[in-house]
Amino acid sequence: MILRDLFLRIRALVAPHRVERELDEELAFHIERETQKHVTAGLSPVDARTRALARFGPVPLAADRCRDARGTGFVDGLVRDILYAFRTFRRAPLAALTIVATVALGLGLVAVVFTVYSMFFLRVDAVRSPGELFAVELERWAGADADEDGPFTRPDYDAMRRETSVFTDALAMLPMNVTRIGGRPTVATLVTGNFFHVLGVQAALGRPLLPEDDEPGAGRPVIVLSDAGWRKLFRGDRAVIGRRMVVNGAPYEIVGVMPDGFRGLGVTPPDYWAPLALAEQFRDDAAGRADEIAVEVIGRLKPGLSPEAAAAALSVWASGRAEFKTPVGRPIQVSLTPRQGTLSSDGFALVFSPLFFAFGLILTIGCANVANLLLARGVSRQREIGIRLSLGASRRRLIRQLLTESLLLSLVAAACGLVIARLFLEGVLYATITTLPPEMAQFVNLFNLAAPAPDWRMLVFVAAGAVVSTVLFGLAPALQATRLDLVPAMHGDVMRNVHPRRARHALIAVQVGASALLLICAAIFLRGAVAAATKDPGVRTSDTLRVSIDTETWRAAVLKTLRAHPLVAVVAASSRGSTRGVVETSLGEGGAETPSRVPVDQMAVSSEYFNVLGLDLVSGRGFTPTERTAEAGVVIVSESIARRLWTNGSGVAQVVRLEAPPSASPGGPSLPSRTLTVIGIVRDPGSGSSSPGTVGGVYLPTGPESPGTYLYLRVRGNPEQARLALLEEGLKGLDPGFGIMTLRAGAGMQTYMLQLAFWLTVVLGGLALVLTVSGLFSVLSYLVEQQAKEIGVRMALGATTRNVAGLVLSQSIRPVGIGLAAGGGLAAAVAIVLMATPAASEIGDLDVLDPVAYAASALVIATACLIAVSVPTLRAARIDPIATLRND
Numbered sequence: 001m002i003l004r005d006l007f008l009r010i011r012a013l014v015a016p017h018r019v020e021r022e023l024d025e026e027l028a029f030h031i032e033r034e035t036q037k038h039v040t041a042g043l044s045p046v047d048a049r050t051r052a053l054a055r056f057g058p059v060p061l062a063a064d065r066c067r068d069a070r071g072t073g074f075v076d077g078l079v080r081d082i083l084y085a086f087r088t089f090r091r092a093p094l095a096a097l098t099i100v101a102t103v104a105l106g107l108g109l110v111a112v113v114f115t116v117y118s119m120f121f122l123r124v125d126a127v128r129s130p131g132e133l134f135a136v137e138l139e140r141w142a143g144a145d146a147d148e149d150g151p152f153t154r155p156d157y158d159a160m161r162r163e164t165s166v167f168t169d170a171l172a173m174l175p176m177n178v179t180r181i182g183g184r185p186t187v188a189t190l191v192t193g194n195f196f197h198v199l200g201v202q203a204a205l206g207r208p209l210l211p212e213d214d215e216p217g218a219g220r221p222v223i224v225l226s227d228a229g230w231r232k233l234f235r236g237d238r239a240v241i242g243r244r245m246v247v248n249g250a251p252y253e254i255v256g257v258m259p260d261g262f263r264g265l266g267v268t269p270p271d272y273w274a275p276l277a278l279a280e281q282f283r284d285d286a287a288g289r290a291d292e293i294a295v296e297v298i299g300r301l302k303p304g305l306s307p308e309a310a311a312a313a314l315s316v317w318a319s320g321r322a323e324f325k326t327p328v329g330r331p332i333q334v335s336l337t338p339r340q341g342t343l344s345s346d347g348f349a350l351v352f353s354p355l356f357f358a359f360g361l362i363l364t365i366g367c368a369n370v371a372n373l374l375l376a377r378g379v380s381r382q383r384e385i386g387i388r389l390s391l392g393a394s395r396r397r398l399i400r401q402l403l404t405e406s407l408l409l410s411l412v413a414a415a416c417g418l419v420i421a422r423l424f425l426e427g428v429l430y431a432t433i434t435t436l437p438p439e440m441a442q443f444v445n446l447f448n449l450a451a452p453a454p455d456w457r458m459l460v461f462v463a464a465g466a467v468v469s470t471v472l473f474g475l476a477p478a479l480q481a482t483r484l485d486l487v488p489a490m491h492g493d494v495m496r497n498v499h500p501r502r503a504r505h506a507l508i509a510v511q512v513g514a515s516a517l518l519l520i521c522a523a524i525f526l527r528g529a530v531a532a533a534t535k536d537p538g539v540r541t542s543d544t545l546r547v548s549i550d551t552e553t554w555r556a557a558v559l560k561t562l563r564a565h566p567l568v569a570v571v572a573a574s575s576r577g578s579t580r581g582v583v584e585t586s587l588g589e590g591g592a593e594t595p596s597r598v599p600v601d602q603m604a605v606s607s608e609y610f611n612v613l614g615l616d617l618v619s620g621r622g623f624t625p626t627e628r629t630a631e632a633g634v635v636i637v638s639e640s641i642a643r644r645l646w647t648n649g650s651g652v653a654q655v656v657r658l659e660a661p662p663s664a665s666p667g668g669p670s671l672p673s674r675t676l677t678v679i680g681i682v683r684d685p686g687s688g689s690s691s692p693g694t695v696g697g698v699y700l701p702t703g704p705e706s707p708g709t710y711l712y713l714r715v716r717g718n719p720e721q722a723r724l725a726l727l728e729e730g731l732k733g734l735d736p737g738f739g740i741m742t743l744r745a746g747a748g749m750q751t752y753m754l755q756l757a758f759w760l761t762v763v764l765g766g767l768a769l770v771l772t773v774s775g776l777f778s779v780l781s782y783l784v785e786q787q788a789k790e791i792g793v794r795m796a797l798g799a800t801t802r803n804v805a806g807l808v809l810s811q812s813i814r815p816v817g818i819g820l821a822a823g824g825g826l827a828a829a830v831a832i833v834l835m836a837t838p839a840a841s842e843i844g845d846l847d848v849l850d851p852v853a854y855a856a857s858a859l860v861i862a863t864a865c866l867i868a869v870s871v872p873t874l875r876a877a878r879i880d881p882i883a884t885l886r887n888d
Helices: 002-014 016-040 045-056 059-070 073-091 093-122 154-163 195-199 227-234 276-282 307-319 345-380 382-390 395-435 438-444 456-481 486-490 501-534 552-564 609-613 639-645 721-732 743-786 788-796 801-809 813-835 838-842 851-877 881-887
Strands: 133-139 167-181 184-191 222-225 244-247 250-257 272-275 294-301 333-338 544-548 568-575 579-585 597-605 617-620 634-638 655-659 674-682 697-701 709-715 739-742
Touching: 016 045, 016 059, 045 059, 073 093, 073 395, 093 345, 093 395, 093 456, 093 743, 133 307, 154 167, 154 294, 154 307, 167 195, 167 244, 167 276, 184 227, 184 276, 222 227, 272 276, 307 333, 345 382, 345 456, 345 501, 345 743, 382 395, 395 456, 501 743, 501 813, 501 851, 544 743, 552 568, 552 709, 568 609, 579 639, 597 639, 609 709, 634 639, 634 655, 639 674, 739 743, 743 801, 743 851, 788 801, 788 881, 801 851, 813 851
Parallel strands: 184 272, 222 250, 597 697, 634 674
Antiparallel strands: 133 294, 133 333, 167 184, 167 294, 222 272, 244 250, 544 709, 544 739, 568 597, 568 709, 579 597, 579 655, 617 674, 634 697, 655 674
């Protein structure tokens, strides 16, 4: 019975004309049968039909009851609403196109942020049962700081896989290894031999890596290409299997190509995968021990076992493992986090919340703009709505009709928004890559970045956005338009009875406030970029290069070539980045009344480091060429630390104790505390050079020959691009995996990021301002046209041009002022809250309370709004009262 009813309802919707014809035939049959009964009883045909109709009742009413019994009344009414909406759009095509374009712009920009968010956080990799994959994260001990969390090493992974049973299997991987193939930079991910088996992925060509390819100490020189790497390096040549290629100077055999769509549990796929056992050929550890290189461990959880129970079992195992050394009484903790080829959501609030908010403001402004336009159009439709209400249509029915019109426009805008999102993503990606500094562009080009194609998540999101937009801009005008007195509305006297002034003013204020917020952000970023570009970096950048050596076996040859190169004046070295530690003085030394402990950043530098980077010694001496290791027992400290440790600021010849942090790998030995003699005080390199929470830097001795160090070169003359190219070519023949960068370019990267933020916010702010100004102009123009009769009467009664201008301006100046105050106040409140959070240390050169930025943004918005209202104001002042009253 249910299936039959469903079939009949579907039939009524698919073939309505046939069903209506059958209904007419059935009703006619019943009337004819009743008529025949009366004819048989002796009545004339005319009297018989009259009595049959009287007995049957009104035929249209019976037909409506039959239609109601079908259960398709709502759909029929919706179809009529849609058809009526299209007729309305044909009568006002310009208004419909304006609404579609405005909403499409807002939905498209919000869809851009959602696309990026989906790519990083929602789009699960194409593997078997991704919900069973969990990353194993090891904390050094319970209650340790985040910086003291220790990663797994290859021996730790092998032991866990051998000694525990919480996973059906587990893999280890080492992503982001920059290599060179034929002089072209590429990205490799080193994985264990069971990587593809655990993920349940088969090769599209050839075979994947196997466990026998990854025997520790006996790894095979084989690689598996990703689909992106296969197309980038070999242009999709299917005969690539078995071919050999040189990676970092060593030959490797290509044994397979993975299918398209497989990213290897990364946001973007690497160019190829290689056995983890060959890590020494891809990434040399600074201490020369490949078994201390940190790896990421991912396991496939056993069915029926909860992540909490598995983490507890792994914590017990780790606490009993002798290689994991912790302070007495502090147990090791192991945590499991889902690992499905997406990023962790921890950074979502920091990165994507501001983006969603900024792009969402454009949608909000657009909806407010459209709502204002619909409020104004509702005034011109009062006669139409009044007639429909007088004919018996309910207010609820008319609201549904108006919302249907809004929903249709939103759905068309959603389709256009998808196109806008795609074009915007491709345009931003192209513009970003083409305007990057060369050194940064070389790094970004390593990733196989492309604008992601829309998927079902995007379609659902945009469709939901269309529905929400309909409510935002369509509900209030629909409620306002149907709230009227019938008699005046039917006579066309609409302005006297309908005054949606408060709603209109509130919408204008929202638009102006959102525009102010975005433009203030743009001005702050602009001034921050200017400040960063003009600020002294604190180190010598005009003739300094930095060289990174990725293959340590080439270091000696590279150094020999550099020292003999005619362009190179001095060669220095430093560790790759700094580590955190604590410096402690003894009681009463150097003027200290009490022992002092300060957190510091520690680096290892060579004797020529301060000379190359232009860091002057304030007192004492630098390292000698013979002081090349920490065992020399000497240290150089920065001015800020000297002032903090010693009241007289001079700590030369004083003895300090340097407490190093725990070893970077849980299984490695922790570095002991050292007692060192201060031999010099050096100038601080500049603001922003220290890590948050530290006072300054301490420098230990090293040498350019030490593995894992950067080389710094002072070159003769100006390091122009031609000379840099010659120098680069000279090194390529020795180390195909090296990288070279000018310090000036490195210092400009921060400026570039601020410039990127500025251009993003200025584009959004400009769009917001254009929408606000255009909306203000169209609404005022529409209202002036609707109020032409009222203005004509006022002018006929003696109102001056100044009075008319004041009437029109009063409908915009007040909400614009309120919006400016609200937008500026909200920006200042957010800035004050930001300054009170730990994130304040990451602001850098930005002055989030810059009065110039606030004043300039307010001036731009006020000027634009004044221009927008001037045209409707002049038009109102030129209205001819006699002609207007004659027309009415």
